[in-house]
Amino acid sequence: MSIISNKKAFHDYFIEEQFEAGIVLEGWEIKAIRAGRANIKESYVIVRGGEVFIFGMHVTPLTQASTHVKPDPIRTRKLLLHAAQISKLIGKVERAGFTLMPLDLHYERGRVKVQIGLAKGKKQHDKREAEKERDWNREKARLMRTKV
Numbered sequence: 427m428s429i430i431s432n433k434k435a436f437h438d439y440f441i442e443e444q445f446e447a448g449i450v451l452e453g454w455e456i457k458a459i460r461a462g463r464a465n466i467k468e469s470y471v472i473v474r475g476g477e478v479f480i481f482g483m484h485v486t487p488l489t490q491a492s493t494h495v496k497p498d499p500i501r502t503r504k505l506l507l508h509a510a511q512i513s514k515l516i517g518k519v520e521r522a523g524f525t526l527m528p529l530d531l532h533y534e535r536g537r538v539k540v541q542i543g544l545a546k547g548k549k550q551h552d553k554r555e556a557e558k559e560r561d562w563n564r565e566k567a568r569l570m571r572t573k574v
Contacts, residue, residue: 427532427533428530428531428532429459429462429464429531429532429533429538430462430464430465430466430530430531431529431530431531432466432467432469432527432528432529432530434467435527435528435529435543435545436529437548437553437556438547438548438553439525439527439543439545439546439547439548440545440546440547440548440552441527441529441543441544441545442524442543442544442545442546443518443543443544444529444541444542444543444544445507445511445515445541445542445543445544446534446539446540446541446542447478447505447506447507447539447540447541447542448505448506448507448537448539448540449480449503449504449505449506449538449539449540450503450504450505450506451503451538452495452497454487454488454495454497455485455487455497456538457488458485458486458487458488459485459531459538461488463485463486463487463488464483464484464485464486464531465483465484465485465486466480466483466484466528466531466540468482468484469481469482469483469484469528470482470525470526470527470528471505471526471527471528471542472526473512473515473516473519473526476512476516477504477512478504478505478507478512478515478526478542479502479503479504479505480502480503480505480528480540481502482500483500483503483528484499484500485497485499485500486499487499505540505542515544518544519544523546524544524545524546525544525545525546525547526542526543526544526545527542527543527545528540528541528542528543529541529542529543
């Protein structure tokens with residue numbers, strides 16, 4: 427069940443490969459995410475010291491849920507991946523020039539997971555081409571609907 431998705435990532439990048447990662451959260455963050463107060467639009471993923479972190483993910487705290495803690499809405503959160511996946515990501519990011527982008531925040535068996543993608547940047551003409559393709563598919567569907 428998807429909580430939020432990062433549509434901007436699909437517009438700005440070619441997504442080559444996707445990984446699902448657990449995310450280390452505090453109690454007030456879980457409550458805020460369940461209330462729909464999370465944003466991953468301006469966030470990015472980085473590999474540092476053999477560990478994977480997400481930067482810029484904004485979780486707005488609930489006033490009634492976080493009275494005894496000082497919440498930091500944009501703190502750095504650790505992502506949980508297998509060691510083999512981390513080493514594969516390190517190789518791709520450092521040598522092949524890929525970027526790691528968070529694509530989706532969702533629930534899996536009651537836990538909050540983040541879908542991260544191995545991405546390569548799009549040029550302006552690629553974005554235009556993707557938009558033309560999307561418009562043509564929409565027009566095709568409209569024509570088929572009216573013909574039948």
